[in-house]
Every structure is written in C-alpha cells, then in structure tokens.
Amino acid sequence: MRRALFWFRRDLRLEDNCALYHCLKENDQVIPIFIFDQEILSGLPKQDKRVEFIWYCVQNIKKQLNEQGSDLVVNYGTALDVVELAKRFNVNAVYCNEDYEPSSINRDDNIKSALGQLKIAFYSYKDTVIFAKKEILTQQDEPYHVYTHYKNAWRKRLESADYLSYPSLKLLGNFERLDPAPMRALDHFGFVEAGIADAKISKATRHAEFLFEQFKAHKILLYKNDREFPSLNGTSFLSVHLRFGTISIRKIVRDVVRLSQALTGDQKESCEVWLNELIWRDFYFQILFNYPHVVTLPFKKQYIDFPWGDNPAGFEAWCNGQTGYPLVDAAMMQLNTLGFMHNRLRMVTASFLIKLMLIDYRLGERYFALKLLDFDLSANNGGWQWSASTGCDAQPFFRIFNPMTQSQKFDPMGIFIKKYLPVFADVPAKFLHAPWQYQAELLHYGIELGRDYPLPIVDYVHARKHALAVFEHFMMVKKSR
Numbered sequence: 001m002r003r004a005l006f007w008f009r010r011d012l013r014l015e016d017n018c019a020l021y022h023c024l025k026e027n028d029q030v031i032p033i034f035i036f037d038q039e040i041l042s043g044l045p046k047q048d049k050r051v052e053f054i055w056y057c058v059q060n061i062k063k064q065l066n067e068q069g070s071d072l073v074v075n076y077g078t079a080l081d082v083v084e085l086a087k088r089f090n091v092n093a094v095y096c097n098e099d100y101e102p103s104s105i106n107r108d109d110n111i112k113s114a115l116g117q118l119k120i121a122f123y124s125y126k127d128t129v130i131f132a133k134k135e136i137l138t139q140q141d142e143p144y145h146v147y148t149h150y151k152n153a154w155r156k157r158l159e160s161a162d163y164l165s166y167p168s169l170k171l172l173g174n175f176e177r178l179d180p181a182p183m184r185a186l187d188h189f190g191f192v193e194a195g196i197a198d199a200k201i202s203k204a205t206r207h208a209e210f211l212f213e214q215f216k217a218h219k220i221l222l223y224k225n226d227r228e229f230p231s232l233n234g235t236s237f238l239s240v241h242l243r244f245g246t247i248s249i250r251k252i253v254r255d256v257v258r259l260s261q262a263l264t265g266d267q268k269e270s271c272e273v274w275l276n277e278l279i280w281r282d283f284y285f286q287i288l289f290n291y292p293h294v295v296t297l298p299f300k301k302q303y304i305d306f307p308w309g310d311n312p313a314g315f316e317a318w319c320n321g322q323t324g325y326p327l328v329d330a331a332m333m334q335l336n337t338l339g340f341m342h343n344r345l346r347m348v349t350a351s352f353l354i355k356l357m358l359i360d361y362r363l364g365e366r367y368f369a370l371k372l373l374d375f376d377l378s379a380n381n382g383g384w385q386w387s388a389s390t391g392c393d394a395q396p397f398f399r400i401f402n403p404m405t406q407s408q409k410f411d412p413m414g415i416f417i418k419k420y421l422p423v424f425a426d427v428p429a430k431f432l433h434a435p436w437q438y439q440a441e442l443l444h445y446g447i448e449l450g451r452d453y454p455l456p457i458v459d460y461v462h463a464r465k466h467a468l469a470v471f472e473h474f475m476m477v478k479k480s481r
C-alpha cells in the first residue's frame with residue numbers, strides 16, 4: 001500500500017490541483033498537510049490580511065476534507081516539519097506544487113535532500129502558471145527579456161493540452177480517514193483578525209469561482225476601457241486568489257480562451273487584453289526563476305550604483321498618503337486601508353516615488369510587499385523595476401508619470417480621490433487634481449492647505465527636470481567608461 005503526504009502551499013484548493021491529482025491517483029492513502037511557517041510569519045505585523053486570508057482558506061479546505069471523512073493536518077513550525085510528518089505517517093512520498101521564488105527553491109531542495117536520506121520521494125508539479133521556468137525560450141534558447149516577444153511566443157505555443165483540468169475532486173476518496181482536529185485560532189499563531197472583509201474578500205469556500213463567473217458575465221467585455229479607471233469596478237479582483245491558488249490558472253485561461261473565440265470586435269479585444277495580463281504573470285515568474293539576482297539587485301546591473309537619494313521624511317510621507325498630490329495619496333490610502341491598489345495607481349505611485357523623489361525603488365517594493373494582500377514577489381519586483389527603468393523591458397528612464405494629468409484623465413470627477421480623501425468630499429472635481437493651484441477656492445470649503453491637507457512635497461516640473469538630469473548624467477558616465 002502506497003502512502004503519501006500532500007503539502008498545500010500556494011495552491012489552497014481541492015479542485016483542479018495538479019500535484020494533488022497526481023498524489024491521489026498514484027497512492028492508496030494520502031495525508032494532506034499545511035504548515036504555518038514561523039520563519040515567514042515572524043516578520044509580519046500582528047494584523048496581517050494575508051495571514052487572515054490564508055487562515056480562512058485553510059479552514060475551508062479542512063471543512064471540505066472533514067466532509068470526506070478526512071482532515072487537514074495543520075502545523076505551526078518550519079518547512080522542515082514536512083520531514084518529521086513524513087516519518088510520523090510512514091509515507092513513501094511527498095507531493096507538492098512548484099514555487100519559483102529563489103528562497104522557496106532552496107527550501108524545496110533542502111527538503112528533497114532530507115527526504116532522500118530517508119528513501120522518501122519528493123515530487124513537485126507545475127500548477128501556478130501555464131508556462132514556467134524555461135518552457136518559452138528564444139531561438140537562441142535564452143529566456144525572453146521583452147514582454148511583447150514573450151507574449152507572442154506564449155500565444156503561439158498555447159494548446160488546449162496546456163490548460164486541461166486535473167480532476168482531483170473525483171479522487172477525494174483516497175484521502176486517509178482521519179479524525180477531525182479543531183482548527184486553532186489566529187491568536188495561537190500570534191495574529192489577530194485584520195478585517196479582510198474590508199478588502200472585499202469573502203470567507204466563502206468558492207468565492208474565487210463566484211468572482212470569476214461575475215467577471216466573465218460582464219466586466220471582462222468592457223475590460224479594455226474600464227480597467228483604467230480606479231473608481232470603476234472594472235477589474236476581476238482575482239489577483240489574491242491567483243496568488244494563493246484558490247482558483248486554477250488553467251480554468252481561467254481555458255474559460256477566457258473559449259469566451260474570446262465566441263466574441264468579436266471590442267468585446268473580443270477586451271477579453272484578449274485581460275489574457276495578456278495573465279501572460280504578464282508567467283513572464284515575471286520566468287524572469288524571477290532565470291534571473292534570481294532581481295530579488296535584491298536591478299535586472300540591468302548597470303544600475304547597481306545608481307545614486308538614489310536619501311529622503312526618509314519624503315518616503316514616510318509617500319507611505320502615509322501625505323504627498324500633497326491627491327491621486328497619489330488616495331492610492332496610498334487604498335493600499336493602507338484595503339491591502340489592495342488599482343494597477344494603474346501602482347504605476348503612478350511608483351513613478352512618483354522613484355522618478356520625482358529619486359528614492360530607491362526597493363524601498364517602495366518592500367512597502368508594497370508588506371501591505372499588498374495579493375503580494376507576489378515576481379510581479380511586485382517586476383512592476384517596480386519596470387517603473388524604475390532598471391528591469392527587463394522597462395519603461396525608458398525619461399518616461400515619468402504626471403500625477404496631475406493621470407488624475408484628470410483617469411479620475412476626472414474625483415470619485416476615487418473623494419472616496420479615500422474625505423477632506424475633499426464637497427470640493428468640485430476641477431480643484432482636486434492640483435489643489436495647490438486653487439488655495440483661495442479651497443478656503444471656501446474650509447480647507448487650508450498645510451493644515452487640512454499637505455502642500456506638495458515636490459514641485460513636479462522641477463522634480464522631473466532634476467530626475468532627467470540625474471538619469472542622463474548617470475547614463476553618460478556609464479557610456480564613457
């Protein structure tokens with residue numbers, strides 16, 4: 001009789017789970033486990049929306065397994081507990097899905113080695129992405145650095161076999177029968193509830209599927225346009241579910257491809273635009289896997305010695321939504337309140353910090369990593385390096401987002417700004433995009449800049465000129481060497 005452990009990680013679902021399917025199919029008895037890794041959790045604030053989200057996901061899996069006469073073994077310790085659990089349950093193998101972060105790869109190598117000494121096999125499978133590692137390469141067998149070329153190759157290679165479902169739900173009878181153990185409360189792990197409901201995250205077991213069905217029914221048809229406006233409910237809100245694997249990327253791609261094939265015109269184009277966003281995920285995953293130095297260093301190594309400024313007070317103002325630029329501040333308040341930020345605003349706020357304040361992109365990257373409920377190292381790093389012009393296929397250094405024109409174009413009525421900066425609730429939209437230009441008018445609404453809302457911490461025109469001069473000088477010095 002073959003017995004195995006299945007180790008849940010960033011794949012918190014029973015349905016269409018690649019490694020789980022193989023584990024259940026190839027073994028007679030399967031013991032499912034999850035580990036709250038104290039080496040990761042110890043550095044987090046006690047109110048952390050991600051930990052709370054994971055906790056609820058684990059509870060949901062545990063409940064589903066209890067209904068099958070089994071249970072989820074939940075440990076609070078370290079990843080090496082897998083080895084002890086493998087010995088305790090006397091298994092032949094451990095199964096899990098791949099994780100492409102450098103620290104995770106190192107962790108899995110260590111566990112595989114430790115299990116190997118016990119003659120216990122370690123199997124890992126692709127589940128998080130459609131194409132991983134080195135599956136999409138140039139004609140020179142090198143990883144792609146340019147997204148557009150990667151996207152074209154990705155689409156050319158995609159076949160229905162790449163997004164077939166793994167029917168793991170049909171094999172749930174192979175879970176070992178276990179008496180249910182009570183789920184420990186969050187405070188047992190040193191955390192308290194952080195209010196994920198405020199971030200529009202449901203505790204329901206199938207919330208990801210519900211969101212996706214809603215998105216397919218309407219929002220995806222308008223996505224090309226609506227995605228740009230933070231005041232509209234125009235995006236899928238699936239990023240956190242993709243991050244923690246509560247929905248299968250294969251199901252999403254399968255359904256979107258089929259939907260796109262049935263559409264024409266603008267609706268088809270909107271569908272394709274959203275699929276391109278999913279391809280960005282694969283692109284940044286393969287960058288992280290093939291170029292792990294990006295975790296701490298610029299992808300373009302010539303930027304290693306770039307002269308970033310030292311501005312702790314400015315960085316704190318940016319973090320707290322106190323820059324004096326309403327769209328930037330509203331975006332940061334959304335992040336700090338919900339653990340979420342609209343994608344366009346991620347670019348606007350990053351450009352402001354990096355280009356207008358000349359603050360090291362890694363500081364902003366770390367702050368987003370701390371706050372984002374959907375934080376994914378590959379996408380977060382890729383996005384910040386894109387904004388900093390240090391990454392692969394990054395924007396040129398002279399592209400600097402203008403926070404006023406971004407505000408006028410994508411929040412023209414100030415709906416988003418007013419939602420997160422209630423001080424402006426009664427102020428006409430025309431005064432919101434550059435309020436320092438309308439100080440006398442704002443006084444009629446009881447708002448004094450510098451007292452009720454900050455004056456700008458930088459002058460856009462001057463800051464832009466200074467940034468361009470610094471970048472141009474840096475590039476000139478590099479070329480002369």
